[in-house]
Amino acid sequence: MADEDTASTHPPQLPPKTEDDRFLRLRLLRSSRVGIATYHRLLSDHGSPQAALDALPGIAAAAGVEKYRICPTDVIRAELKAAQRANARLLVHGSADYPVQLNDLNDAPPLLWAIGDHTILHRPMVALVGARNASSLGTRMAKRLAAELGEAGYLVVSGLARGVDTAAHLGSLATGTVAVQAGGVDIIYPAENRDLASKIMRNGLRVAEMPMGLQPQARHFPARNRIIAGLAQAVVVVEAGAKSGSLITARTALDQGRDVLAVPGHPFDARAAGSNMLIRDGATLIRSAEDVLDVLSPLAKPVPVAPHTTQLPLRQSADLHSEILARLSPSPIAEDQLIRDLSASSAHVIPALTTLELDGKITRQKGGLLSRVV
Numbered sequence: 001m002a003d004e005d006t007a008s009t010h011p012p013q014l015p016p017k018t019e020d021d022r023f024l025r026l027r028l029l030r031s032s033r034v035g036i037a038t039y040h041r042l043l044s045d046h047g048s049p050q051a052a053l054d055a056l057p058g059i060a061a062a063a064g065v066e067k068y069r070i071c072p073t074d075v076i077r078a079e080l081k082a083a084q085r086a087n088a089r090l091l092v093h094g095s096a097d098y099p100v101q102l103n104d105l106n107d108a109p110p111l112l113w114a115i116g117d118h119t120i121l122h123r124p125m126v127a128l129v130g131a132r133n134a135s136s137l138g139t140r141m142a143k144r145l146a147a148e149l150g151e152a153g154y155l156v157v158s159g160l161a162r163g164v165d166t167a168a169h170l171g172s173l174a175t176g177t178v179a180v181q182a183g184g185v186d187i188i189y190p191a192e193n194r195d196l197a198s199k200i201m202r203n204g205l206r207v208a209e210m211p212m213g214l215q216p217q218a219r220h221f222p223a224r225n226r227i228i229a230g231l232a233q234a235v236v237v238v239e240a241g242a243k244s245g246s247l248i249t250a251r252t253a254l255d256q257g258r259d260v261l262a263v264p265g266h267p268f269d270a271r272a273a274g275s276n277m278l279i280r281d282g283a284t285l286i287r288s289a290e291d292v293l294d295v296l297s298p299l300a301k302p303v304p305v306a307p308h309t310t311q312l313p314l315r316q317s318a319d320l321h322s323e324i325l326a327r328l329s330p331s332p333i334a335e336d337q338l339i340r341d342l343s344a345s346s347a348h349v350i351p352a353l354t355t356l357e358l359d360g361k362i363t364r365q366k367g368g369l370l371s372r373v374v
Helices: 019-030 036-046 049-062 073-085 118-122 136-151 164-171 191-203 220-231 245-255 270-280 289-296 314-327 335-342 346-358
Strands: 089-092 111-116 125-129 155-158 177-180 205-208 234-237 259-262 362-365 369-372
Touching: 019 036, 019 049, 019 073, 019 089, 019 111, 036 049, 089 118, 111 118, 111 191, 118 205, 118 346, 125 136, 125 164, 125 220, 125 245, 136 155, 136 164, 136 289, 155 164, 155 220, 164 177, 164 191, 177 191, 177 220, 191 205, 220 245, 234 245, 234 270, 234 289, 245 259, 245 270, 259 270, 259 289, 314 335, 314 346, 335 346, 335 369, 346 362
Parallel strands: 125 155, 125 234, 155 177, 177 205, 234 259
Antiparallel strands: 089 111, 111 205, 362 369
16 A cells, blocks of 8 residues: 555645545545555545545555554544634645645645745745855845745745745745745744744745644655745756755756746855856846846746735625636646736736636646636
8 A cells, every 4th residue: 555656646635625525535535554555545446535535444454464454533623723723724735725736746745734925825925045154245145036026026935944045035025925834834944034934924834744733854844845836937056066955946947847946155155155066057047136037027927915915895896706707718828828918917917817726717727827708
């Protein structure tokens, strides 16, 4: 019953409709020997989380696993209570609030715990990563890049670690930032970033795929890094040693088809060895936020978004719905292209798209493409 996490695709699944369904999905994923690919395969083969759970002991026995036990319900209840105490929300693969950027990943997390404003996950993102022992110049560069990219309309994604990650989050607090954590979303690591984590909860979002209350371990960080890369259109490495986790994030981003960019450093500084290697091997050299935006603009240049927006009045919202439907057809177009065509704020358009999708008037396809249902 070995997990096949190298599976290339996940079949489409119906989103959960009840709290019981979410409970059962969480129980399925937390059961022994059930990894990402096995989770998706079980749901695909059996049609529902309850049917998958019912079949699991027999599958385990056929694989030679004796006395197999499904994850106890008390364990799931305890995790849900911990999530309630932390004001965490469960984002389920296939549901409307799950980040669409992760849908095309082979190893997309089936479930994510989120604390903060989960609606910002539909905005375009850039990842900033780098050394924990970053130099003064490195942290200044990361903070400035984050602030300017935020002003240009991008969310900044990073990993809440010391050094470059911390500077990236601080620089983008005013415009929106996402922290992807290696352990449980309620466990702050390093502890010195507790105040920063609280600010992110109020002005952005923290996410994690690990169970609530789980202390991060070394093996969790590469898994965390794939989510950072997967959420972003591009990964910018500010400083990185020759054998750093930031290089793992960069390689993961390349595997996922994302752009990799790097800030050069002095050849004598070991903290810049990895980022210099990336540039040598073809990563785009970055001197300023403008260099990042020049790379992103052929893909999608977002409409700048104010950090705090209000909902549209009802009449304006209805008019926006009508205009969206008028511009869409059965032929799919990119969401960012639609937003540019509308000349409207993405903070207004994205909630309208979600409403129209839930109403069955539009459909979202792989790669962030939208089309009208006829």
